[in-house]
Structures are given as structure tokens and as C-alpha cells.
Amino acid sequence: MSATSSTTLNHDVEERVPMPGPKERPADGDFQVILDPEEHPQNLSLVRKWIAVLVISSASLCVTCSSSVASFTEQGVADEFRIPHLVAVLSLSLFVEGLGLGPLLVGPLSEVYGRNIVYRVSYSLFFLCSFPVAFAPNASVYLIFRFASGFCGAAFLSVAGGSVSDLFSDSTVANPMAVYTISPFIGPVLGPLLSGFINQNLYWRWTFRIQTIWVFFQLIALYLLVPETYVPVLLRWKARRLRRSTGYAKDVAPLDMEDRHLLHAIAVSCYKPFQLMMFDRMALLLNLWTALILGILYLTFQAFPVIFRDGHGFSMQTTGMTFLGIGIGMLLAIFTQPFWNRLFNREAAKNGGQAPPETRLIMGQLGGILVPVGLFWLAFTTYPHVHWIAPIIASVPFGAGIYFVFTSTFTYLVTAYRPIAASAMAANSALRSLFAAVFPLFAGAMYARLGTVGATALLAGLTTLMAPLPFIFHRIGPRLRAKSRFAVTS
Template sequence: MKDVGRTVSQNGYGVSHEQNHDEKALEAGRPEKDPYEVGWDGGDADPWHPRSFNKARKWLIVFIVAAGSLTVTCASSIYTSTYVQMEAEFHNSREVSVLGLSSFILGIALGPMFLGPLSEFFGRRPIYLVSWTLYVIWLIPQTVAKNVATMIVTRFFDGLAGSAFLTVSGGTVGDMFAKDELQLPMAAFTIAPFIGPSVGPIVGGFINQFTTWRWTYYVLIIWAGVMWVAIVLLVPETFHTILLRNKARKMRKETGDNRWLAPTEKVQKSVFKAVLVSLQRPFQLLMFEPMCLFLDIFCAILLGILYVFFGAFGIVFGTHHGFQPYQVGLTFLGLGLGMIIGMLTDPVWHRIRSRLIAKLSQETGVPGSSEPEFRLPPAILGSFLVSIGIFVFAWTSYPSVHWIAPIIGSAIFGAGNMLVFSGIFTFLVDAYPAYAASALAANTFVRCSFAAVFPLFGAQMYHRLGDQWASSLLAFLTVAMIPFPYVFFKYGKKIRSRSRYARS
């Protein structure tokens, strides 16, 4: 968010007492600046400004909010390790068990639609505190559940509450770091929710191998409780608009002058209207923006495949290779390692983008000229890697092939996954700057909706088609999506020129 309300003289609050207005500005027809508008004192150096935090404090906050995202997505997948024991106790089918996975992801899909705009009214911190408290509370009935229906319903509300960290945390990171410093902390935040699903089966595999399934939720409660303490004590409010409002309130109290107002206090906003617009605009982008639609579908297919793998890994490594539950969980290390490798290639893509910018600047004569399409090269490579990775996983899943081969395939898929997601996310933010939150909300909704549906037919697909052809069918879906990142890289500028929402 851009700094607003910078002033020309200071009184300790970064506001101006200047009464002799600039005559030349008035003569030029420029609007007169409100001398009582509260702004930042010295820009980012203002002690109220979150960018004035020292580096250690900033990174501690990044670590906590990223850990929140990881915790939630880990809780989504750790549930799959409880299937066997839970089904033995509740006497339900595997198809019914999978509903608990889908309901949690559906909650994650719906939460961003209203938690995002609510954070712009009430701030980041209140949303964190309320939602995380609810997240911990909804874990309790899962721990003591007497039937599978309780699991399915409470996991939906748990995912809904936990989605705040997948929605609002990116804003917190952006609040604290200037644009030229944002790349690394945003990369650390971006990878956390994608590493989480790989961590879940690893942790859950050990728990369910050596103790009862209910300890899965005891561990989650302890983990979430520690996170709750960290959030309460260490994560302050960082949203610029709210901080300026708080600053103005303090000034009015200390000076007794009610004319001191933050920019947001001059505008009457409706929470209901903001939530309504937030619900409408993502669907408008999906309907009227082909770039947004096809790239979101690509992300959705990849996340859907990732959640299908939770069942496929059990078949390939548990049934074919005779792995114990904790060993099946450890096979997800390949997927997680691939994602980390994908993230570590970020400096390479930064250099490629810099060269593209330099070339365009030379052609246009405008220094620093850039296009959103320059964000897509990692997605172009990643689109090939995900298909290759799934095909390798598919055709090395025979019992006669060493178990390391399909793990290598999953690592290639993980690296491609990370490249596609990072390229598409940054492209959407750059291409739709005025509607970036809506573009990402649309992506989250489509992506998590697919992830909620795919596991419902994944097990049946593997049983009917066989391991090799079931995985190959998933691979063919990704092959169909390979052209889109390249097409939008090549022709995106022309498409944006006819867009009603994109930056042209």
C-alpha cells in the first residue's frame, strides 16, 4: 500500500501545522492539502510505520504468519493419516472419510471471500486473533468426536477459520517490506502453504503408527496453542490504513482537537458493501478475463492432483511396496524437497526478468519498462515439469520398480508446482494491480474448490484405471494446460489491451 498523507512540517506525529498554504499550488489549480490530515512522519521512518521495524522483528513476524499458513494446510492433509483407525472405530467407508478432507479445503476456499475485506475494515490483528481462536476451538470437537459426521462438519468450520492466514498474511508481509525488499519474504510466505500438505502425512504417519488417531488432534491443538501465544504476543497491527487511524485517534485525544483525521476517516465505507463487492469481483474476473480463468484452472488442477496424491501414495508405497504408515508419510519428503528446490531457483528468474526489462527499456527508450508477462517464464518451465513428474510417478509405480523412482517423479512434480504457482501469482498481482486481492481470491476459490472435489473420485479412479493410467490421466490434464503460460507470455499484452480490468 502506498504511503499517504506525507507532510511538510512536523510536530511529533508527522502532521502539518502549516497555515501559509502554497500560493503557487493554488494558482496552478492543484487542490489544497488538508493541514489536519494525519500521515507518516518521515515516510517509512515513522515509528508508527511497520516498515520502521528492525529486520529481526520483521522476519520474526514473517515466520509466524508463514507458520500459520503451514499449520492450516498441514491440518488439511494430516487428516488422511487417520483414515484406517477412524474407519475401524466409526465403521464408515473410505468415501465418507474423504468428505472430511474435502470439507476442510472447501472452508479454505470460502474464507478468503469475506475475511480479506473484513481485514481492511478492522485490521490484520483482530482477524488473526478471532480466526485463530476459532481455529483452536474447532479442533476440540474433532479430538473427542464420536462419529464421522462430527468430523466432516467441524473440519469445514476449522478450514474456514484457518483460511485467514492464507488470506491476510500476504498483506502483512507487504505492509512491512518496501517493494525492492519484498521478493525474499514473499517467497518464504508463498511456499509455506504448499509445504504444509507435504508435512501433514509425515507427522501423521508417525502419530498413527505408534498411538491412536486422536493424538493427531492433540498434537494439532498443542501446535495451534503455541501459535496462538506467538500471535498474541508478537504479531502487531501492520495495516497502514488502520495504523494511521489509530495515530489520528491518539492525536485527537492528546491535543483535544477533533480536526485531526486519517485519510480513511474522511470516507464513509460500508462493511456489507465491501464484502458484497469482494464476493462479486472474483467471479467477474473469472467470467470476463480469459487470462485469469485459464491460469486459475491450471493452478486448480495442480492443487487437485496434489490432494489426490494423498490417496495415491498410500496405494503405491503402502500396498505395492509394503511400507508402514510412517514410511508412507516419509515418501512425501520428495514432494516437499521438490517445492523447496523450485523456490530456490527464484534468483534465476529474477535475472531473466531483469534482462527482459532491460531489452524492453532499450526498445522503448523508457528506463525500467516492464510488462506483467515477464513474470511468467517460471510458469512456462514449471508447466513442463509437472507433466514430466506425474508421468515418471505413473510409470515407475510398479511393485517391481524401486520405490525411489516414483519419489523422484513426485519431486519433479513438486518443483514444477512451485514454479507454476509463483509465476502465476506474481503475474496476476502485476496484471491486475487495482484488483490484485480479487484476482488472488478468485485463484484461491477455484484452486481450493478443485482440491476439495478431486479426492472424492481419486481412490475410485485408481482402482478402476490402475495406478499407471490413473496417474497418466492426471498428467494428460496438465499437458492440456501447458500452452497457456506461453500463450499469455507471448500475447498477454494484446489481450490486456482489450481487458476491462487488467493493466494495459
């Protein structure tokens, strides 16, 4: 997700404001338009704003569900195309890698052309790329368009967070942002659940055909129910309308005044995230933490069939249902959001209305504990003689921990690296997607070599090593930010 700062309204200024001054502003006699109160996206009706948030969130859920929905198609794909099972797993990995690379392109595009055009074009391409996947004549076409589908759907993991913050003020954005934040993580959990039922009862291609139908209805909803929310683009549209209606050529918007080069913006978008991770250890370590946890989540798509189908004799569709524990944990975690809101408000009141970014890491401290606790519990309940409900219950704290870790890290990165928030989130997305793409590829070999207990305990140990990070950065974060060349100091 990327974040964009909301624009403050000035109700006492006329519609056209003279803007004389230095050369980066309009020349003498030009006027900069502003939005009337009723034109600002934050002043839409509450119902319309929430409908837009729910449509954007469900589109994000659909995209991430498409990544993991391939998890139970692998055997069918391998049999039909006569490829090794590991090559079929690439369907999942390539899609996720596309999700990681896509934001580097769509982020700059959204800041020049607006949110909606990016949504509509990317989701239309996502819809079109779904057909070659569902009707692929060979493995090459299937894998290439799985990557293309992930790349096209990536807008909803980078741009969509900006739309939510466009629609709500800083004091009211927490709940809608929490709804949006959880959607990309519920999606991967929902994918195996749907895929298990479809692949046990239908041909594997129906998995992607049904997914394509869902994408179609999401595309219609995006066109009909989501307005443009990016204020600089709304101002540019208004300036154009005024110039056409009045013939007065000196009405301008901030974007009209900027000498923007799109290729330069895309180049910056590509190198700035990696520059941040190279020179800022705090951002690098937090990104590694979230990348490890997302990699483990995607690894479970290979591990759970070993634990439940091979160990407990589950069918394909009941194996898919074992992911409900992770989903329930995430949903339980989101219901705690009012508590966190009150905590952050108290901290903000103590600090002159602006809570330090490190306040956000308090939620991550709880998540850092829950993730390894859930994984260790899961590891030592994977024996076939232990009732199958035990590892499913163990996955509940793991799912809750995922929500706490990602929500805290995302909000911390956006606030601590406010001037380059989009680059901070792009860096996180790129590293997360790399881990999520690679982990499923070695899951089978790792579980075959170490067994379900040893392999899962190894993952739990890695998350334990990373768990102190939010505690450390909560304590020394201000000192590290003061020395950082990218972070804000207050």
C-alpha cells in the same frame, strides 16, 4: 494470498497536513495525519520484520498441514464412527473447501479493521474449532468442525501475503514473499508425513490433539511477535491518539474519510472474483491451471498409499515419508529465487523500472514443463517390480514445478489485475480449493479402475494440455490485457 500496495512516505511533509478540497476529502480546517518514518512498518528492524514473516509463514504452514494431516486418520475415523471410507475422506475435502470460502469474508474485514485483529480472531477460532475435531462424539460433529477449522484458518491464505508486502518495499519483497508463498504448499506435504508416524504408533485422535498443541503455540507467537502492518489502520490509530491527547477533533485518517459499508464490501468480495472469471478468459484459464495442479497434489494423499503401501508393502509411517520427494522439489525450487530476482530486475531495467506482468510467467513456463514430466515419470515407475525410490525421485520435479507454477501465477495475477488484486487472488483461491476438495473423493475409484499407471498418466496428460498457457500468455498477454475490463494495460 492477497496483495496490498505499499504506502510511500513523504518525509518533507509535517505531521498534520491541511487537506482542503472536494467533498471526498475532509472539510476545510481538517488535517490528515501521516506516519513518521519510524512508525512505518517498512522501517522496522530487519530482524523484527523477518520474525514477523516467519511467524506468519509458519502459521500458514500449520493451517495447510491441518488439511492433509487427516489423510491417515481416515480408517480410524471410519471404524470408530461406522461410516464408509469415502465419508471419512470428506474430512479432507471439507477443510479445504473452508479454506477456499474463508477469504471472501476475511479479506474485506482486514481492510477495515487491520491484519492483526483478523489474525488473532481467526486463529483463536481455529484453535477452538480444533477441540471438537479431536474429541468429536460422532461423525457429524467431526466433519462440521473440520469445515469450520478450514474456514477460520483461511486468513493465512488471503490476508498474510498483504502483511509481507506491508513490511517490505517492492525492491526487497521478493525473498520474504517467496518464503511465505512456499509455506501453504509445504504444509500439505508435511501433513501426511506427521500423520503417518502418529497413526501408526498412536490412536487417531492424537493426530488432532498434537495439531491443536501446535496451533496453540502459533497463536501465542502471533500475539507476541506480529505487529500491525496495514498502513491505513495505523493512520487511523494515530489520528485517534492525536484526538484524545490534543482534544483537536479535526485530525483524521484516510479511513475516517471513506464512507465504508462492511456488508457492501463483503458482497463485492463474494461476487467480484466470479465476475472476473466469467468475463476474463486469461484469469479463468490460469485459475483452472493452478486448480488442476492443486487438485492433483491433494489427490496424491489417496494415490500414494495405493502406490507405496499396496504396491510396495510400505507401513503407514514410511508411506507418509514418500511425500518427502515433493517437499524436496519445492525446497530446491525456492533456492533458485535469486536467479529469478536477477531476471526480473533486468527486465524491469529494460522497461523503465517496471517489468511487464508477463515477465512473471517465465517462471511458470519452467513449472509447466516440470509438472507433467514429473507425473509421467511417476506414472511409469509405479509398477511393483520397479524400485520404490524411482517414483519418489519422480515426485521431485513435480514438487519443483508446483512452486514455479504457483509463484508465477500469483505474482502475475497481482500485477496484471492490480486494481482488484484481492479479488483476483480470491477467485484463484476459490477455484483451487474446489478442485482440491473434489479430487480426493474420486481418487480411490479412479486408481481402482485405471490402475496406478493409467490414472497417473491421465493426470499427467491433463497438465500437459495446460502447459502451453504461460508460453501463450507471455506472448499475447499485453494484447489480452488491453482488451480486458479488469486488467491493467501497462
